[in-house]
Amino acid sequence: MSETRLQSKIPAGPLAEKWTRFKAEAKVVSPANKRKLEIIVVGTGLGGASAAATLGELGFNVKVFCISDSPRRAHSIAAQGGINAAKNYQNDNDSVYRLFYDTIKGGDFRAREANVYRLAEVSSAIIDKCVAQGVPFARDYGGLLDNRSFGGAQVSRTFYARGQTGQQLLLGAYASLNRQIAAGTVKSYNRREMLDLVVIDGKAKGIIVRNLETGEIERHGAHAVVLATGGYGNAYFLSTNAMNSNVSAAIQCYKKGAFFANPCYVQIHPTCIPVHGDQQSKLTLMSESLRNDGRIWVPKKLEDVEKLRKKQIKPSQIAEEDRDYYLERRYPAFGNLVPRDVASRAAKERCDAGFGVNETGLAVFLDFSTAIERLGKKVIEERYGNLFQMYEKITDVNPYEEPMQIYPAIHYTMGGIWVDYELMTTIPGLYAIGEANFSDHGGNRLGASALMQGLADGYYVLPYTIGQYLSKEIQTPKTDVNAPEFVAAEKAVKEKIAKLFKIKGKQTVDGLHKKLYKIMWNKVGMARNEAGLKEALKEIEALRKEFWNDVLVPGKNEEFNQELEKALRLIDFMEVGKLIALDALNRRESCGGHFREESQSEGGETKRDDENFMHVAAWEYKGEKQDPVRHEEPLVYETVKLATRNYKD
Amino acid sequence: MKFKLQIWRQKNAKAKGRFETYRVDNISPDTSFLEMLDILNDQLIREGKEPVAFDHDCREGICGMCSLYINGHAHGPDDGITTCQLHMRKFKDGDTIVIEPWRSVGFPVVKDLVVNRNAFDQILQAGGFISCNGIVPDANNLPISKIDADESMDASACIGCGACVATCKNGSAMLFVAARVSALAKLPQGKVEGARRAKAMVAKMDELGFGSCTNTQACEAECPKGISIAHIARLNREFLLAKIKD
Numbered sequence: 001m002s003e004t005r006l007q008s009k010i011p012a013g014p015l016a017e018k019w020t021r022f023k024a025e026a027k028v029v030s031p032a033n034k035r036k037l038e039i040i041v042v043g044t045g046l047g048g049a050s051a052a053a054t055l056g057e058l059g060f061n062v063k064v065f066c067i068s069d070s071p072r073r074a075h076s077i078a079a080q081g082g083i084n085a086a087k088n089y090q091n092d093n094d095s096v097y098r099l100f101y102d103t104i105k106g107g108d109f110r111a112r113e114a115n116v117y118r119l120a121e122v123s124s125a126i127i128d129k130c131v132a133q134g135v136p137f138a139r140d141y142g143g144l145l146d147n148r149s150f151g152g153a154q155v156s157r158t159f160y161a162r163g164q165t166g167q168q169l170l171l172g173a174y175a176s177l178n179r180q181i182a183a184g185t186v187k188s189y190n191r192r193e194m195l196d197l198v199v200i201d202g203k204a205k206g207i208i209v210r211n212l213e214t215g216e217i218e219r220h221g222a223h224a225v226v227l228a229t230g231g232y233g234n235a236y237f238l239s240t241n242a243m244n245s246n247v248s249a250a251i252q253c254y255k256k257g258a259f260f261a262n263p264c265y266v267q268i269h270p271t272c273i274p275v276h277g278d279q280q281s282k283l284t285l286m287s288e289s290l291r292n293d294g295r296i297w298v299p300k301k302l303e304d305v306e307k308l309r310k311k312q313i314k315p316s317q318i319a320e321e322d323r324d325y326y327l328e329r330r331y332p333a334f335g336n337l338v339p340r341d342v343a344s345r346a347a348k349e350r351c352d353a354g355f356g357v358n359e360t361g362l363a364v365f366l367d368f369s370t371a372i373e374r375l376g377k378k379v380i381e382e383r384y385g386n387l388f389q390m391y392e393k394i395t396d397v398n399p400y401e402e403p404m405q406i407y408p409a410i411h412y413t414m415g416g417i418w419v420d421y422e423l424m425t426t427i428p429g430l431y432a433i434g435e436a437n438f439s440d441h442g443g444n445r446l447g448a449s450a451l452m453q454g455l456a457d458g459y460y461v462l463p464y465t466i467g468q469y470l471s472k473e474i475q476t477p478k479t480d481v482n483a484p485e486f487v488a489a490e491k492a493v494k495e496k497i498a499k500l501f502k503i504k505g506k507q508t509v510d511g512l513h514k515k516l517y518k519i520m521w522n523k524v525g526m527a528r529n530e531a532g533l534k535e536a537l538k539e540i541e542a543l544r545k546e547f548w549n550d551v552l553v554p555g556k557n558e559e560f561n562q563e564l565e566k567a568l569r570l571i572d573f574m575e576v577g578k579l580i581a582l583d584a585l586n587r588r589e590s591c592g593g594h595f596r597e598e599s600q601s602e603g604g605e606t607k608r609d610d611e612n613f614m615h616v617a618a619w620e621y622k623g624e625k626q627d628p629v630r631h632e633e634p635l636v637y638e639t640v641k642l643a644t645r646n647y648k649d
Numbered sequence: 650m651k652f653k654l655q656i657w658r659q660k661n662a663k664a665k666g667r668f669e670t671y672r673v674d675n676i677s678p679d680t681s682f683l684e685m686l687d688i689l690n691d692q693l694i695r696e697g698k699e700p701v702a703f704d705h706d707c708r709e710g711i712c713g714m715c716s717l718y719i720n721g722h723a724h725g726p727d728d729g730i731t732t733c734q735l736h737m738r739k740f741k742d743g744d745t746i747v748i749e750p751w752r753s754v755g756f757p758v759v760k761d762l763v764v765n766r767n768a769f770d771q772i773l774q775a776g777g778f779i780s781c782n783g784i785v786p787d788a789n790n791l792p793i794s795k796i797d798a799d800e801s802m803d804a805s806a807c808i809g810c811g812a813c814v815a816t817c818k819n820g821s822a823m824l825f826v827a828a829r830v831s832a833l834a835k836l837p838q839g840k841v842e843g844a845r846r847a848k849a850m851v852a853k854m855d856e857l858g859f860g861s862c863t864n865t866q867a868c869e870a871e872c873p874k875g876i877s878i879a880h881i882a883r884l885n886r887e888f889l890l891a892k893i894k895d
Contacts, residue, residue, distance in 0.1 A: 057782050069704065070770050072809055073712045089789060125784070132785035133778070134833050136802040143792025161802055167711055168805060175778035182774040190767065213759055242707040277677055281684050282708045390710065393727075393734050394681075508694050510687065554694050559661070560702055560760040563694065 006259070006618060006633040009420040010114040015639045016096075019118045022421070023464055027471035034059035037470055038222040038478065040207055042194050042249055044071030046166070046451055047434025048228030049173035050458025056180030058463060060470075063220060064177070065192045065209060067244055072174045075230060075242040076454060079166025080287035080387065082148060082158035083130075083451040085123040090147055094155040096120045101640065103449060106152040106339050107414070107442020108592035108608065109642055110265070110616075112635065114421060115439045122460040123452050127159055129459055133172035137161050149292055150447040152339040152647075158448045163287050163387045169451055173458070192218070193565065194249040196489045197225065197256045197430065204430035205479045208489045212565065215558040217493055219486045221479030224429045224470060226462065227253060228454075231413035231435040233266065235573040235580065236525075237517030239410035240272055240285040244565075250417055250436055251572035258425040259618035259631060261438035262415035263576060264584035264594045267445055268526050269411030270296075270343035273394055273404075274363040278514075283409040284394060286366070287387055288447040291336045293371035293380065294404070296343070297323045298355040298364050308357050315357070315365055315403050326350055330603075334647040341444045341593045341606075342647060344408035348526050349604060351407075358405055367403035408526060412450060414441040414593065415583070418618040418633075422465035423457060426618075429469060433457035438616070443592020497557050500567050505550030509566040512547050516570070516577055519543065524581045529597040533585040540578050547574065579619055579628065586630055589613045610642055650676045650737055653745040654689065656701055662757050662765075668747075678738035682725060683708060683715065685737055702761040708733040710873065713808030716815070717762055718749040723812035723871040731810060731873045751815035754858045755822065766811050768857045769825060776849035777829040779839055797835045804832035806874045813868035813876075819860030824868040826850050827884035828876050834887055844891035851888055 011018040011025075029037065037060050041052040044066040052064040066074060086099040099120040104111055127145070131137065137159050138146040147156040161168035180186040189209070196208040198221070206221035232247035233239040254260045271286045299305050300322050307313045326346055328335045338346075347364050350356070357363050372380050377400060381388070388399050395405070417425050417432035419439055424431050434454040441449065480486075523536035547570065555561045589609035590599040599607045616633040651674040659666030673689050680688070683705050690700035706714040715732040719725035725735045740746065748762065756764040805828070813824035830847050833839030839846075862881060869878045 068706060068712075068714060069766055070809065072770075073706055073714050075707060075712070077713075078707045078709060078711050087788070127788045128785050129781070131788040131791070132781040132838060134801070134836050134839050136798050136805050136832065136836070137788075138802075139793060139795045139798045141795050143794050143798075144789050161805075164711065164806065167808075168802070171805065175773065176781075178770070178774040179778040179780060181770075188770075190770075213765075242712060244706050276679050279677065279680055279684055279688060281681070281687055284709045389729070390734070393710075393730055394736070396736075396738065506695075508691055510691065552694060554697075554699055560763065562702055563700060 005426055006418070006631055007420060008112065008633060009422055010112070011421070015113060015117050018114050019121055026464055026467055028467045029471050029474065031059050033474040035061065037061065037473065038063065039224050039226060039466070040065070040220060040222040041226045041228060042207065043074065043228035043230065043436070044174070044177070045074035045076035045228060045230060045434060046170055046173055046454030047436070047458045048074070048226070049170065049177045050455050051226055051228060051433055051462050052186055053173060053176035053180050054459050054463045055466070056183070056185035059185065062180070062186040063189065063222065064186055065189045065194060067191065067193050067212065069190055071177060071188060071190070072170065074170065075245050076170045076451070077167045078242065079451055080163045080285065081150065081289035082160035082165045082448040083126070083169060083455070084150065084157050084446070084448045085127045085159060085452065086120050086157060087124050087127060089145060090156045092155045094157050098155065099123060099157065102153050103440070103446060104442065104640055105643070105645060106446040107444050108606065108645055109442065109610070109637070109640070110591050110635065111440055111442030113637055113639060118461065119440050119453060119456050122456045125460055126452065126455045130169055130172050133175060135161060135168045135172045148289055149337060151288055151291060151337050151343070152446040160289065163289065163384060166451060169455065173455070194229070194252065195493045195568065196252045198485050198489045199256050199427060200483060200485045203428045206481060206486060208493050210493070213560050215556070215561065217490055219481040219490060221481045221486070223473045223476060223479065224431065224466060227417060227430065227432040227436050228434050228458070229436050231416065232573070232576045233410045233413050235516065235577045236410040236520045237513045238275065238280065238283050238521070240269060240283050243282060246569040246572065247576045248569050248572040251575050253417060253425065253427065253430060255621050257427050257621070258430060259418040259620050260415070260579055261418035261616050261618040262583065263579040263619065264587055265414035265443050265592060266410060266580065267340060267412040267414060267593045268344045268408045270340055270347055270408050271366060271406045272409035272411070273391065274358060274360065274407040284390070285411065286391060286404060286406060288340070290366060290384060290387065293375070293383070294336065294366040294368050295325055295370055296327050296336055296364055296366055297325045298350045298357055300324045302354060305355055305357060309359055316369065316401070324355070331647040333649045338647045339444055339446060344526060345595060347408055363405040363407045365403035366406045368399060369403070372400065412445055414438065414443065414445050418616070422468055423462055424465070424469065431462060431466065433462055443594055497564065497568070500551065500553045500564065501556065503548065503551050503553070505552050507550045508552060509563055509570055512543065512551060513570050513573065515543055516540070516574060520577055520580070524577070524584055527595050527597050528584050530585065533581050536581045537578060537585070540574055540581065544574050547571070582627070583617055583619065587613055587617060650678060650740070650742045652676065652685070652740065652743070655745065655747045656762070657749045658701070658761055659758050661760055666758065676737050678736070680737045681708070681733060682719070682735040682737065683733050702763050704763050705733055710734045711808060713810040716751050716764060716810055718751060718815060720747050723751070723815045724873050729873060729875055731808070751811050753814045753820040755814055755820060756811060766809070768859070769809050769811065771857060772822065772826060772850055772853045773829060775853035776842070776846040779833060780842060791837060793836060801832045801835040804828045804835070804876065804880050807876055808874060810873065812871050812873060814859065816867045816871040817860065818865065818867070819863060821862045822854050822859040823862035823881050823884070824872065824876055824878065826854050827880040830887055831880035831883045834883060843887055844894060847884060847887040848891050
């Protein structure tokens with residue numbers, strides 16, 4: 001069902017001129033009027049921090065909220081490998097078009113052309129900005145910036161700061177934010193969690209937050225609200241996301257009328273440390289950059305697998321000719337650098353066939369011996385030293401001597417709140433940026449593109465597009481937080497919290513969340529089918545009932561209460577879990593990270609159905625008792641020729 | 650494995666705290682320290698008791714949120730890691746483990762093992778940035794020697810956890826401040842505001858009640874990221890030069 005409400009607002013004209021044309025025609029707000037306008041930014045990762053700092057620099061009054069004790073803790077900090085930009089510093093024939101095309105292709109032709117082209121266009125300026133802020137990117141001996149390669153690309157366009165690129169970029173954005181806080185243009189509210197969006201006369205006008213230290217419920221008003229709250233990977237409990245990353249703010253917006261797009265596009269990262277036991281709380285990512293020099297393999301012979309599992313031999317004792325470098329075998333052109341979804345499924349295929357190398361049978365090797373031979377230990381240490389150290393601390397195995405063990409894990413969510421070209425949601429005045437929106441990565445995100453998108457949205461896109469809306473709000477007075485809509489939203493939040501304490505059941509929040517994990521990972525994970533998805537939907541519904549009858553939340557609201565925080569988040573993880581399963585069930589094709597077993601090629605690769613599914617699916621909330629309604633935004637490719645993704649030759 | 654835990658419990662900033670003793674068993678040596686606390690909390694909740702509050706987030710040693718003082722060491726007995734990267738295999742079966750929050754005037758306790766590190770944000774707001782509005786020059790217009798960029802990166806690896814302050818007998822934040830000042834001082838684009846930055850950040854640190862540095866080097870020994878006290882020397886130099894020019 002196509003609908004008029006999904007107006008993508010893509011500017012007319014040739015692809016390469018759309019953004020220029022948009023900027024030429026876009027409305028701007030004068031400095032005197034900017035001072036009168038208030039903007040709320042929720043979240044302080046790369047998207048939120050860069051947006052808040054830039055909007056502050058421009059002269060708006062910004063209020064920024066984060067759930068941690070400091071904006072610097074946001075989960076962008078954990079991104080390791082790098083950030084893409086079409087600088088072509090390596091003279092290897094990179095260009096805006098090539099970055100655009102790689103991203104569209106990597107996303108399996110399920111992203112908007114115009115958004116992705118704009119992303120590639122502004123990517124260069126991000127690197128300039130970060131260097132000006134003092135981000136210590138890696139350099140060569142001549143003092144110029146160094147690059148590395150990442151999955152899904154045949155050029156070197158990834159800028160990096162050792163294995164801590166996300167940290168360094170976030171510290172840059174956080175420093176700019178701090179400068180604005182000191183200047184008084186931005187006010188920062190830490191340890192605050194957004195629990196509802198307030199909509200007045202159809203426009204986003206503010207938020208309800210809980211002060212996590214005191215339990216106080218607060219009302220905050222503004223002329224516009226920007227959601228920069230990240231993805232929903234923690235619906236799966238075990239993921240590479242930080243423990244506090246959650247989808248609650250996005251789900252409240254969804255319930256207030258923001259459509260949720262493509263929830264089934266979930267990225268499973270191929271190189272994570274395997275699960276060790278059921279007391280585990282999270283999974284640790286090993287950067288994709290490791291695939292630059294690491295080779296992925298499993299034994300060719302099942303008897304070697306048997307011996308490995310019984311610890312009778314070490315992996316290094318298996319002869320070269322008895323190793324199956326299955327990515328190099330299956331995808332000669334890209335080898336170990338195929339995109340993430342392809343690498344993950346290939347690992348699953350080998351493990352399902354019985355070649356998994358640890359006791360659980362769910363692990364493959366990532367081996368550096370060839371690279372160490374070729375480059376020497378020192379070079380490898382310089383490139384990946386901190387990652388190797390981290391691996392050894394967690395597993396007690398020295399990766400300089402024996403290969404790492406890795407297995408795919410939930411990592412990133414391409415789906416998110418639907419936004420138009422201006423990054424505005426279906427609620428006027430509500431914007432979504434970074435991982436929280438759906439717009440740029442299609443069915444699969446390429447490595448080092450999340451950092452690029454978060455910063456592009458915050459530094460260079462939203463500050464240009466938000467004027468379109470705010471230029472019409474210059475006469476609007478300050479939002480009154482005593483308006484009935486605020487009072488009602490606050491009351492609803494308080495009632496929900498009170499209801500949780502009243503249940504006094506027997507199960508802990510984590511126990512229930514682990515049940516959701518089993519449903520999601522087994523039936524809505526790396527491979528999905530109709531029967532499994534239908535079961536998952538029933539099971540999530542049953543779990544929801546179980547939660548509301550049997551959850552045990554200790555303590556009270558008026559205190560620092562981490563169990564209450566987790567309980568509130570789990571309610572929304574169940575809601576998004578249902579959305580993921582429903583979307584996966586309705587998308588009867590395979591594309592990118594979404595693999596429907598019913599739709600695959602003979603070689604087991606994803607098989608798209610462009611005739612029926614070349615669209616964005618956006619879900620509209622219809623209340624507790626009804627299923628959400630699916631809307632479609634057709635994807636029109638004016639420039640790119642559709643092709644089957646091929647990483648073989 | 651089995652452990653006896655002595656954990657600091659404190660209702661809120663104003664309440665008086667005390668140690669409570671708990672026991673956990675059936676802990677796998679591969680369990681991380683924070684997962685062990687998750688298991689304890691699960692147990693406490695089932696017994697109708699209040700779980701222990703502790704800060705944590707990324708659980709991979711980079712966000713700087715976790716902050717436990719374990720057996721008299723910030724982030725526990727192992728070197729070069731944060732609490733979340735500590736595993737129970739580093740302890741002996743049957744050990745007694747004492748767990749406290751960071752203790753420093755600059756970091757008031759919020760609850761149990763959680764402290765307020767807002768002072769660190771305030772110090773950085775005083776000058777821990779390079780002012781660069783709007784559109785800036787091309788990134789490769791300014792070559793920076795690899796050695797300087799690497800040294801800047803060494804300093805910039807600070808995760809702002811506060812282990813240095815918690816470890817210092819004077820409760821000094823010098824290593825934290827020095828890491829930021831030094832990271833920017835090593836870069837040409839950071840030099841422009843260098844003098845102002847060093848003075849403003851040191852003044853803010855003093856104002857917030859952090860102690861003075863007496864070169865005990867304890868901060869470097871306990872820093873999970875191995876930030877060197879050589880950066881403190883650089884901060885002192887920057888600060889002195891700035892003061893002389895006044």
